Amino acid sequence: xxxxxxxxxxxxxxxxxxxxxxxxxxxxxxxxxxxxxxxxxxxxxxxxxxxxxxxxxxxxxxxxxxxxxxxxxxxxxxxxxxxxxxxxxxxxxxxxxxxxxxxxxxxxxxxxxxxxxxxxxxxxxxxxxxxxxxxxxxxxxxxxxxxxxxxxxxxxxxxxxxxxxxxxxxxxxxxxxxxxxxxxxxxxxxxxxxxxxxxxxxxxxxxxxxxxxxxxxxxxxxxxxxxxxxxxxxxxxxxxxxxxxxxxxxxxxxxxxxxxxxxxxxxxxxxxxxxxxxxxxxxxxxxxxxxxxxxxxxxxxxxxxxxxxxxxxxxxxxxxxxxxxxxxxxxxxxxxxxxxxxxxxxxxxxxxxxxxxxxxxxxxxxxxxxxxxxxxxxxxxxxxxxxxxxxxxxxxxxxxxxxxxxxxxxxxxxxxxxxxxxxxxxxxxxxxxxxxxxxxxxxxxxxxxxxxxxxxxxxxxxxxxxxxxxxxxxxxxxxxxxxxxxxxxxxxxxxxxxxxxxxxxxxxxxxxxxxxxxxxxxxxxxxxxxxxxxxxxxxxxxxxxxxxxxxxxxxxxxxxxxxxxxxxxxxxxxxxxxxxxxxxxxxxxxxxxxxxxxxxxxxxxxxxxxxxxxxxxxxxxxxxxxxxxxxxxxxxxxxxxxxxxxxxxxxxxxxxxxxxxxxxxxxxxxxxxxxxxxxxxxxxxxxxxxx
Amino acid sequence: xxxxxxxxxxxxxxxxxxxxxxxxxxxxxxxxxxxxxxxxxxxxxxxxxxxxxxxxxxxxxxxxxxxxxxxxxxxxxxxxxxxxxxxxxxxxxxxxxxxxxxxxxxxxxxxxxxxxxxxxxxxxxxxxxxxxxxxxxxxxxxxxxxxxxxxxxxx
Numbered sequence: 001x002x003x004x005x006x007x008x009x010x011x012x013x014x015x016x017x018x019x020x021x022x023x024x025x026x027x028x029x030x031x032x033x034x035x036x037x038x039x040x041x042x043x044x045x046x047x048x049x050x051x052x053x054x055x056x057x058x059x060x061x062x063x064x065x066x067x068x069x070x071x072x073x074x075x076x077x078x079x080x081x082x083x084x085x086x087x088x089x090x091x092x093x094x095x096x097x098x099x100x101x102x103x104x105x106x107x108x109x110x111x112x113x114x115x116x117x118x119x120x121x122x123x124x125x126x127x128x129x130x131x132x133x134x135x136x137x138x139x140x141x142x143x144x145x146x147x148x149x150x151x152x153x154x155x156x157x158x159x160x161x162x163x164x165x166x167x168x169x170x171x172x173x174x175x176x177x178x179x180x181x182x183x184x185x186x187x188x189x190x191x192x193x194x195x196x197x198x199x200x201x202x203x204x205x206x207x208x209x210x211x212x213x214x215x216x217x218x219x220x221x222x223x224x225x226x227x228x229x230x231x232x233x234x235x236x237x238x239x240x241x242x243x244x245x246x247x248x249x250x251x252x253x254x255x256x257x258x259x260x261x262x263x264x265x266x267x268x269x270x271x272x273x274x275x276x277x278x279x280x281x282x283x284x285x286x287x288x289x290x291x292x293x294x295x296x297x298x299x300x301x302x303x304x305x306x307x308x309x310x311x312x313x314x315x316x317x318x319x320x321x322x323x324x325x326x327x328x329x330x331x332x333x334x335x336x337x338x339x340x341x342x343x344x345x346x347x348x349x350x351x352x353x354x355x356x357x358x359x360x361x362x363x364x365x366x367x368x369x370x371x372x373x374x375x376x377x378x379x380x381x382x383x384x385x386x387x388x389x390x391x392x393x394x395x396x397x398x399x400x401x402x403x404x405x406x407x408x409x410x411x412x413x414x415x416x417x418x419x420x421x422x423x424x425x426x427x428x429x430x431x432x433x434x435x436x437x438x439x440x441x442x443x444x445x446x447x448x449x450x451x452x453x454x455x456x457x458x459x460x461x462x463x464x465x466x467x468x469x470x471x472x473x474x475x476x477x478x479x480x481x482x483x484x485x486x487x488x489x490x491x492x493x494x495x496x497x498x499x500x501x502x503x504x505x506x507x508x509x510x511x512x513x514x515x516x517x518x519x520x521x522x523x524x525x526x527x528x529x530x531x532x533x534x535x536x537x538x539x540x541x542x543x544x545x546x547x548x549x550x551x552x553x554x555x556x557x558x559x560x561x562x563x564x565x566x567x568x569x570x571x572x573x574x575x576x577x578x579x580x581x582x583x584x585x586x587x588x589x590x591x592x593x594x595x596x597x598x599x600x601x602x603x604x605x606x607x608x609x610x611x612x613x614x615x616x617x618x619x620x621x622x623x624x625x626x627x628x629x630x631x632x633x634x635x636x637x638x639x640x641x642x643x644x645x646x647x648x649x650x651x652x653x654x655x656x657x658x659x660x661x662x663x664x665x666x667x668x669x670x671x672x673x674x675x676x677x678x679x680x681x682x683x684x685x686x687x688x689x690x691x
Numbered sequence: 692x693x694x695x696x697x698x699x700x701x702x703x704x705x706x707x708x709x710x711x712x713x714x715x716x717x718x719x720x721x722x723x724x725x726x727x728x729x730x731x732x733x734x735x736x737x738x739x740x741x742x743x744x745x746x747x748x749x750x751x752x753x754x755x756x757x758x759x760x761x762x763x764x765x766x767x768x769x770x771x772x773x774x775x776x777x778x779x780x781x782x783x784x785x786x787x788x789x790x791x792x793x794x795x796x797x798x799x800x801x802x803x804x805x806x807x808x809x810x811x812x813x814x815x816x817x818x819x820x821x822x823x824x825x826x827x828x829x830x831x832x833x834x835x836x837x838x839x840x841x842x843x844x845x846x
Contacts, residue, residue, distance in 0.1 A: 354694045370694075401694050417694055418767065419713030470699060472804050492807035494699050512699035513806060528808065537696050553696065578766075579693030598693060625693050642693055 161192060213243035338587065339637040339649035342619050343383035346646040348375050348390075353640030354401060354417075354580070354625050359409035360458065362632025364388060364429065366405065366412050367646055369625075372397035374414060376429050382633035383650040391427050393443065401580070402453045404498075407460035415452045415467075423447045424454045424467050426479065446477055455498040455507070466507045466521075468495035474509070476521045490519055490526060497539050508548075510536045516548065530560050537576055542585040543631075549593060551576055551583050557595055559608070571606045573613045575599045579623060586629020586637065596624025596639055603627060603639050603649070617649055695767050697742050702803040707735075710799050712768035714742050718803060723790060731796035734773060740791040742766045748777045756781040763791065772797045 161169070169192045173185045200219055207215040216239045220232070240259060247256035260278060351371035358365050358379075365377045365385060372393050377385040393400065393414070401417035412429060416422040426444040446454075451467040468474040475489035497510040507519045508529065516530040516539060530548065534555035541548050547568065548560045557571040574581065574597035583595035585608075592614075593606045603617035603624055622642030630636040635651040700706060702718025709716060717740045724736040745761040759778040764771055773793040779785045805813070 352693060399694065490807060492805055492810050494804070513701055513808075515808075517807075526807065535696075535698050553698075576696075578696060580696045581693070623693050 166192070211242070211246065213239050213246060217243065338592075338615070338651055339617070339635050340615070340651060341649065342617075342647050343650040344385060344648040346377070346385065346648070347644055348387070349373065349640075349644050349646070351399075351644060352622070352625065352642045353644065353646055354399060355403045355582075356626040356628040356638055356640045356646065357403045357405060358628050358630055358638075359405045360407060360460075360631070361409045362630055364405075364409060365628070365638060366403050366429070367626075367640055368400040368403055368414065369640070370399040372400055372416075374400065374403075374412065374427065376412075379630065379633070379636075382630070382636045383648065385638075385648060389429055389432060391443075393425050393427075394422060397422060404455045404465070406456045406463055407458045411456075411463065413454040413456060413465055413467075415454050415469075417452070419470075421449050421452060421469060421471075423449065424451045424465065426465075444479070446479075447473070447475075453495060453498050455500045457500045457504050458502050459504050462504070464504075466498055466500055468493070468498055468509060470494040470496070470512065474519070476507075490524075496536060499539065499541055501541075501545055508539075508541070510539050510550075516550070529562065529565055532558070537580055538582050540582070540584055542590050547585075549583050549585060551581055551595065553577055557583050557593070557606075559593070569609060570611065571595070571613075572611055573597075573606075574604050579625065581624070582626050582628075584627055584629050586631075586634070588634050592629075594627050594629060594637060594639075596627045596641070598623040601641070603637070619647060620645070697767060700739075700741060701806060703805040703809070704803045706801050706803050707737075707793060707798045708801055709742075709765040709768060709770065709772060710797050711770045712765060713799075714765055714767040716740050716742060716765070716772065716793060716798060717791070727792055729773065729792060729794040731794050733796075734792045734794045736787065737791045737793060738789070740775075740793065743772065743791075744769075745775055756784050758784065758787075763793075770797070 169188065173188050176182075176185050176188070200222065204216060204219050207213075207219070217236065220235050220239060244256050244259055247253070247259065260274065349367065349369050349371065351369050351373070353367055353369040355369070356365065356367050363379050365379060366374060367377070368374045374391040374393065375387070376389040376391075378388040380386050393416075397416045398420055399417040400414045402413075402415040404413045406412070410429060412427050414425050414427070416425075422445075424446040426446065446465070447467055450469055450471070450473045452469040454465050454467045457464045457466070463479040464476060465479060466474075466476045472491055472493060473489065474491070474493050474495055493509065494512040495509045496512060499508045500506075501508065505520050505522050507521070508516055509519060510516045512535070514532040514535055515528055516532070516536065517526055517528045519526045530550070532550060532552060532555070534552035537551045537553055539548060539550045541562070546562055548562050550558045550560065552558060554577060555570070557574065558567055559569045559571070560566065561568050571583075571593060574583075574595045576595075576598055579598050581596050581598055583593055586592055586594055587605075591608050593608060595604055595606075597604060601618070601620045601622060601624065603620070604613040605615040605617070606612070607614050617637075617639070620639065620641040620643055622644075624639050624641045626640040628638050630638070633650075637649040638646055639649065640646045697714050699715045700718040700721075702720050705719040707716045707718070708714060717737045721737045721739040722735055723738050725733070727734040727736055740763070742765065743763045744766050745763055748759045748761055751758055751760050757780045758776055759780075761775045761777055762771060763773045763775055773791060775791050776787040776789065779787055
């Protein structure tokens with residue numbers, strides 16, 4: 001949020017404002033000031049300050065940080081913030097604008113604390129009645145000798161400091177204490193009314209030092225409301241286990257039993273650990289002693305403190321000096337919501353897997369490959385799939401190279417690979433077909449001897465398909481009404497890939513002349529959108545249909561903006577020169593791009609604005625042909641490869657010491673697929689769950 | 692090894708495709724000479740062929756002399772379609788270097804297609820200019836025979 005600098009009040013200022021007030025900048029500037037470098041702005045600030053001081057008035061407090069307008073009081077007042085260095089001795093530490101007046105000669109030699117205390121005494125002798133509702137902090141430091149100013153400052157201080165202000169003040173006081181300015185810290189605490197640390201937090205620290213686990217558990221309980229359920233459970237369990245360990249090592253089995261029975265959470269996730277400790281009760285005393293020797297417990301204290309700092313609300317335990325972030329916490333959602341481990345391996349396909357597509361409602365996954373079999377899986381939760389249905393189209397197919405879901409997620413259109421031109425097959429995913437005898441009645445076939453690629457228009461109420469091939473056929477069919485070509489077609493194209501836009505009229509097609517063009521079947525217009533420099537292997541669009549991701553043969557994966565038709569970014573790292581490899585958008589806010597690769601068997605994930613991958617997912621034994629990111633569960637990614645398997649990648653919670661092995665599962669038709677429950681809750685618990 | 696990615700040649704007149712699987716190999720605009728013979732009969736010399744895999748370089752003695760050649764396979768179905776001249780040891784044979792031989796018996800000819808954008812350009816040219824046909828983008832290729840020699844390949 002932009003705040004105007006103090007200098008903006010100064011008529012001489014050029015109106016520049018300080019963008020982005022951050023503590024690091026605060027400290028930065030103070031460093032340069034220490035070296036005697038004065039900026040123009042700092043000079044102005046300094047001059048303004050001198051004027052004020054000369055005028056016999058020290059700056060009074062102004063409006064709290066968050067208000068966007070300059071404060072209501074007269075423009076002679078300015079608010080200045082301390083830069084927390086010994087050289088500069090500005091007035092009270094009100095965290096607002098940065099004061100960089102660096103010329104010590106002009107200012108007093110007394111320390112901040114001393115001057116504050118003097119003024120405080122002055123004030124208190126003047127004003128005794130205006131204490132009122134404002135805290136003791138309010139009256140003291142507003143260091144104005146005139147009662148008028150004091151009143152105004154008192155009234156503005158009636159508003160308690162916002163959380164953000166409190167936290168910033170606390171960070172500042174932590175820093176000041178570290179460099180040894182305890183007087184200032186006291187004054188600051190008095191004035192602002194914020195203690196450096198919650199008394200509960202101090203208790204917590206002391207208890208941790210003394211290994212007083214019981215107290216710690218109570219403290220955790222008190223904070224139950226402020227932290228997430230999962231964090232709460234983890235913390236509680238961790239400390240309870242420490243408690244148990246002390247009981248065990250001292251041989252006090254009865255106390256341990258009591259703890260286990262009463263305190264240990266009965267959550268099913270913790271069942272195994274509970275059983276483990278329960279079994280310990282029955283063990284030999286000596287064994288227990290040796291197992292839970294004190295040394296083991298001690299070394300974990302720092303880990304425990306780190307864990308607590310991570311999981312408690314950030315304002316509770318101030319983590320010590322993580323750079324200059326202070327109360328800011330690292331953005332951790334990536335590990336929670338990012339696929340990083342294989343959670344399931346499906347080897348139903350006994351052939352190379354070439355295409356993977358999630359249905360628009362995110363509940364089903366269709367997969368197909370070299371064998372011409374189509375498998376449909378149901379998404380159970382963000383880690384697991386279950387078998388749903390399968391289709392065998394024809395024995396003569398070389399394989400299926402293209403799948404498209406209808407808008408209502410009930411039908412799939414598939415096109416055959418190679419130049420065999422079997423046409424486009426439409427299948428109803430809910431119909432169970434005997435695989436041994438591929439019955440053609442259940443399958444609708446469009447355009448025999450024509451068409452290799454097809455795409456449904458995404459509208460859920462209609463079923464219109466665009467079909468094309470590399471021999472110049474390119475038409476749209478309305479399957480609800482009739483199956484023949486409507487007569488609207490474009491000629492003179494060899495189409496490799498199709499994408500129908502949400503408006504229901506425009507189709508994007510990539511062709512063999514390195515272009516992506518848009519076609520409108522209603523008014524028969526077409527337009528060249530993108531002319532690439534390399535052969536286009538495949539392409540896809542993101543959900544808002546603003547960006548186009550093109551996998552090229554020799555130019556990497558390129559992202560184009562469709563509106564301006566310019567190249568935004570090229571992503572390097574994956575190989576796709578000889579085979580068809582797909583890439584897709586996905587993840588939170590569709591910020592990530594995932595692609596398989598030929599040859600190095602890795603799934604690569606890029607952030608949308610970085611050239612090189614941010615993550616590799618290893619595990620496959622063959623080139624990865626197909627990849628799909630679940631539109632509903634942002635942390636679920638599936639990849640299909642030449643090693644005949646499909647792997648489901650999902651997120652494993654951070655900080656969990658429970659690492660699960662990866663199982664091999666073969667989904668067979670054991671159960672009726674309609675009986676599997678669908679659990680739509682994403683898995684976010686820290687627990688020892690066996691996948 | 693994954694779904695192979697095949698490219699196409701943009702030729703409005705005629706295309707040469709693999710006889711077995713139909714993968715596009717080249718177009719008639721790349722034809723250099725028609726007077727060659729391979730193991731299966733007539734063969735054509737082209738200067739640009741796509742969708743093929745090449746073997747390692749083999750030293751072969753042919754009627755015209757000793758050459759280093761690589762055999763060519765269709766990338767999709769792995770069937771043989773011809774060979775590629777890597778190096779010719781006689782100076783007058785060096786025009787063949789870097790060129791491809793496709794045996795006619797192993798390939799098919801299919802009619803080419805005029806690209807949609809080229810079509811539009813043709814129409815607008817025909818509409819705007821009078822009498823001048825902007826039809827053929829490609830120069831008409833006549834078979835230029837550098838030599839009338841027939842070539843035998845010891846396979």
